Amino acid sequence: MIVYFKNTATHAQIAELQLHLKQLGLDSQLVPGQNICLVNKLKDEKLLANFPFISYTQNIHTSFQLSSNAFKSETNFQVNGIQFGTNFANIIAGPCSVESEKQIFETAAFLAKNNIKFIRGGAYKPRTSPYSFRGLGKDGLKLLSEAAKTYQLGVVTELMDLSLLDEVMQYTDIVQIGSRNMANFYMLGELGKINTPILLKRGMQANVTEFLLAADYILSGGNEKIILCERGIRSFDPMSRNIMDVGVIPLIQSLSHLPIMADPSHGTGDSRFVSALAKASMVAGANGLMIEIHPDPKTALSDANQTLNFEEFEHLLSELALLSPAIKKPIDATYSFVV
Ligand code: PEP
Ligand code: MN
Numbered sequence: 001m002i003v004y005f006k007n008t009a010t011h012a013q014i015a016e017l018q019l020h021l022k023q024l025g026l027d028s029q030l031v032p033g034q035n036i037c038l039v040n041k042l043k044d045e046k047l048l049a050n051f052p053f054i055s056y057t058q059n060i061h062t063s064f065q066l067s068s069n070a071f072k073s074e075t076n077f078q079v080n081g082i083q084f085g086t087n088f089a090n091i092i093a094g095p096c097s098v099e100s101e102k103q104i105f106e107t108a109a110f111l112a113k114n115n116i117k118f119i120r121g122g123a124y125k126p127r128t129s130p131y132s133f134r135g136l137g138k139d140g141l142k143l144l145s146e147a148a149k150t151y152q153l154g155v156v157t158e159l160m161d162l163s164l165l166d167e168v169m170q171y172t173d174i175v176q177i178g179s180r181n182m183a184n185f186y187m188l189g190e191l192g193k194i195n196t197p198i199l200l201k202r203g204m205q206a207n208v209t210e211f212l213l214a215a216d217y218i219l220s221g222g223n224e225k226i227i228l229c230e231r232g233i234r235s236f237d238p239m240s241r242n243i244m245d246v247g248v249i250p251l252i253q254s255l256s257h258l259p260i261m262a263d264p265s266h267g268t269g270d271s272r273f274v275s276a277l278a279k280a281s282m283v284a285g286a287n288g289l290m291i292e293i294h295p296d297p298k299t300a301l302s303d304a305n306q307t308l309n310f311e312e313f314e315h316l317l318s319e320l321a322l323l324s325p326a327i328k329k330p331i332d333a334t335y336s337f338v339v
Pocket of ligand 1 (some may be wrong): 126179266
């Protein structure tokens with residue numbers, strides 16, 4: 001249950017309520033920056049009758065609460081002056097990993113030429129094998145942010161571990177939480193305390209409830225700037241890296257106020273299919289795309305197989321522009337537009 005306080009409610013009154021609930025064996029959690037409190041398992045609001053500083057209560061009948069669209073209808077926010085959210089669609093592109101000055105500056109120049117506003121690139125990479133390229137670390141972050149500054153792009157990069165939070169935040173505009181960390185609940189809780197937007201990728205085994213509960217971890221800490229990202233789920237079939245769950249896009253939009261982007265690069269694992277699934281995702285209503293590109297994909301140090309070259313990416317952009325009237329999204333040169 002969500003308990004909404006009157007603006008006049010004092011800290012002392014709220015503390016008194018929390019104590020009362022505790023005595024009833026009920027856990028309660030205040031949401032920083034919002035005048036509300038979540039009370040677990042409270043079904044009977046009569047128990048709150050003696051607290052006149054409560055404005056009203058709301059029962060949300062799903063386990064996820066703050067990410068539910070019963071709580072809020074839409075989420076929109078600006079990053080570097082660019083709108084993100086349920087009413088927008090944005091394109092983020094760049095290499096899987098930052099590899100060299102040449103690679104990242106060439107990519108940034110190419111994106112700027114195509115009016116893309118955000119560059120991605122991993123500096124700390126989650127790799128299945130410890131013997132694979134694991135990223136350039138802080139040097140990679142510096143290169144990424146220098147390239148982004150030179151071409152006036154926003155930066156998206158992955159945070160692998162909380163110990164790197166301060167370092168990563170110094171260089172990024174959006175913190176990416178990868179599939180492997182979607183269920184790192186302590187980390188998610190800490191991300192709730194910062195104001196930087198979070199791109200939260202779906203765990204490769206996560207169902208929709210688990211995905212939205214992960215978002216609730218961040219929201220309940222007070223950070224409302226979240227973009228979900230579908231990136232494919234594990235399947236029984238070794239023929240494809242993942243199954244790109246396009247259906248989850250409208251499904252999540254029916255349940256949540258959070259924007260959801262699509263990452264068909266990891267979703268398919270195969271550059272031949274990225275474009276088809278990118279278009280399918282936009283038609284399904286995605287709030288944008290995250291695409292892996294590289295000046296010379298076959299030499300990429302990670303995810304070479306699923307990475308588009310510049311020509312392929314430009315072709316995809318031209319196809320998205322053609323699709324735009326059908327999907328009622330004015331996909332124009334700015335790639336930041338009202339739905
Ligand atoms: C990535 O974006 O490069 C990445 C590692 O993605 P995911 O966490 O979805 O596997
Ligand atoms: Mn990758």
